[in-house]
Amino acid sequence: MSTELWVVVATCAVVTALIKGVGPVAFGGRELPRWSAGVIALTAPALLAALVVTSALADGRQLAVGAQTAGVALAAVVFARGGSVLAGVGVAVVATAGLRALGV
Amino acid sequence: MDASPDPDPLAPLDAPPQRDAERRRPDPRASFRAGLRAGIPFGVASFVLSLSFGVLAREVGFSAVGAIVMSAIVFAGSAQFAAITILGGGGGIAAATAAAALMNSRFLPMGVALAPSLPGRWLRRAAQGQTVVDSSWAMASRGDGSFDRHFLFGTTVPQYICWIAGTSLGALGGSLIGDIDRLGLDAVYPAFFLSLLFVEMRDRLSRLAALGGGLIALALVPFAPAGIPVLAASLAALIGLRRRPLQGRS
Numbered sequence: 001m002s003t004e005l006w007v008v009v010a011t012c013a014v015v016t017a018l019i020k021g022v023g024p025v026a027f028g029g030r031e032l033p034r035w036s037a038g039v040i041a042l043t044a045p046a047l048l049a050a051l052v053v054t055s056a057l058a059d060g061r062q063l064a065v066g067a068q069t070a071g072v073a074l075a076a077v078v079f080a081r082g083g084s085v086l087a088g089v090g091v092a093v094v095a096t097a098g099l100r101a102l103g104v
Numbered sequence: 105m106d107a108s109p110d111p112d113p114l115a116p117l118d119a120p121p122q123r124d125a126e127r128r129r130p131d132p133r134a135s136f137r138a139g140l141r142a143g144i145p146f147g148v149a150s151f152v153l154s155l156s157f158g159v160l161a162r163e164v165g166f167s168a169v170g171a172i173v174m175s176a177i178v179f180a181g182s183a184q185f186a187a188i189t190i191l192g193g194g195g196g197i198a199a200a201t202a203a204a205a206l207m208n209s210r211f212l213p214m215g216v217a218l219a220p221s222l223p224g225r226w227l228r229r230a231a232q233g234q235t236v237v238d239s240s241w242a243m244a245s246r247g248d249g250s251f252d253r254h255f256l257f258g259t260t261v262p263q264y265i266c267w268i269a270g271t272s273l274g275a276l277g278g279s280l281i282g283d284i285d286r287l288g289l290d291a292v293y294p295a296f297f298l299s300l301l302f303v304e305m306r307d308r309l310s311r312l313a314a315l316g317g318g319l320i321a322l323a324l325v326p327f328a329p330a331g332i333p334v335l336a337a338s339l340a341a342l343i344g345l346r347r348r349p350l351q352g353r354s
Contacts, residue, residue, distance in 0.1 A: 001167040004197060009170060011201040012187050013177040019208045021230035023215020028222045028229040037249030038309075038344030040217040044242045045310045046317030047210055048301040050337030051238060053318045055294040058325045071291040072298060079302040085145055092295035097288030 067104045071096030132254040139244070139258020146239045147262035149292045151270035153181055156284045158274020160185070164192035168275040175271035179237070179264060182207040186330055206331030213338040214241050221251040235260045242300045309343060316340030 032040070056072040057063060075092035083091075154175060161171035166188070178184055183204035190200040215233050218241065222229045235257050244256035274281070284290065305311045317337035324333035 001165065001170040005166055005170060005191065007197050008187055008191060008200045009174045009178070011197060012174065012180075012183060012204045015201055015205045016178050016180050016183060016208050016211075017230075017234060019205065020211045020215060020233045020236055023212060023217070024219045024222050024229035024233035025226045027216050027219035028226070029224070030220070032220050032249075035345060038346070039341050040249040040344070041245070041247055042310055042313035042341035042344040043213055043217050043338050044245050045301060045304040045314035046337050046340040047214070047238070047334060048242055048297050048304060049314040049318035049340075050210075050321035050334040051297045052294050052301060053322050054325060054333055055297070056291075057322060060330070061326050063322065063325055067288070068291045068294070071288060072294045075291075075295040075298055076302075079299055085296070085299040088299055089145075089149075089292055089295040092291040093288040095288070096291040097286070100286060100288065 067096045067099035070099055070104075135252050135254035136258040139240070139252075139255040140261055141258075142243055142255070143240065143259035143262040146259070146296060147266035149296050150181070150263045151266040152284065152289045152292050154267045154270030155274040155278075155281065156289075157181065157184055157188075158271040158276075159278030159281065159284075160192075160274075161188050161271075162275055162278055164188050166275070168272070171275040172268060172272050175268050178204075179234075179267060180204070180208050180211075181267070182331070203330065206329050206335075209331050209335040210238075210338065211236060212335070213341075214238075217241075217245075217249075218251050218253075218256075220249075221253050232257075237263055239263070239296065239300060242304065245304075247304075247306065309346065312343055313340045316343065 052072070056069050057065065059066075071092040071094075074095045075088040078088040078091050157175065158168075158171050161174070161184075162168065166174070174184060186203040186207045187200040190203045195203075214236055218233065218236065219229070222232045224232075232253065237260055240256045240259035240263065241251075243259050244251045244253065246252060301314060305314050317340040320340055321333040321337045324336055328336070
């Protein structure tokens with residue numbers, strides 16, 4: 001493995017550690033303003049929704065709908081009907097693989 | 105959807121909250137153990153994803169040891185994929201590192217949100233912040249702006265172990281595995297995130313934040329570098345300014 005690749009490993013590790021550490025260092029150990037609690041509580045649904053749509057509806061910088069999109073949509077149906085996590089994920093995987101086998 | 109994330113992956117998503125009282129006055133060991141159990145299904149997802157990372161890393165010139173070391177000391181899937189994709193396309197050190205940084209930029213708002221729940225001096229808080237991954241951060245949220253840090257640590261452990269195990273298998277035996285996408289396994293991660301999202305959408309404001317975050321990300325995908333759409337989606341949480349302080353799940 002080239003020296004360049006090892007340097008990338010090292011720089012990615014340092015950058016990741018800095019990004020993950022800056023919030024706890026800068027804002028830890030003290031109470032944030034009371035108004036911030038409502039905003040912080042909503043960062044999870046906002047970021048999770050973004051992670052879902054960018055992984056299921058996008059390929060790089062292209063918006064894309066495919067077998068995986070259909071699989072994840074079926075998982076949403078399972079979750080909306082109160083199904084378990086593993087049931088939803090299993091449906092997503094089987095549907096995605098099945099559609100690809102059919103050439104979708 | 106008032107239930108907290110359930111550690112039992114076979115339980116219905118709208119099952120009654122089993123840990124709320126425990127997580128409001130948490131016994132650290134009990135919280136950690138609950139986090140371990142909750143993290144196992146996400147560990148399985150991590151294993152699948154890191155398997156493909158190991159295969160891809162070898163294809164762009166990494167040694168097996170190099171791929172495993174990267175997973176062990178970076179431990180950030182989207183950043184690792186972004187970096188090796190840039191390298192595979194002929195990009196250099198700066199471009200690969202910048203791509204990884206952009207992909208990780210969502211950890212900035214996550215770290216700020218988590219900060220008040222982390223005790224100790226700055227070095228200890230920085231070290232605790234390294235344990236954050238998307239799913240552990242989301243599951244450790246109590247919904248009132250605070251986080252159960254022991255639960256978070258526990259949730260991360262199986263994911264870290266599986267991340268390294270999957271990378272190792274992919275890097276050492278990738279040619280025997282074949283095409284992971286053909287098996288539909290690329291649907292595992294978004295489906296898991298979706299399951300967490302369903303749990304988080306517990307009231308009108310949280311559903312609005314999810315809708316806003318999703319729309320912001322989708323709108324930016326064609327124009328912004330990878331990673332920025334998810335970071336920008338955190339702006340949707342600003343509608344929380346309309347929420348009364350400390351209103352959360354109870």
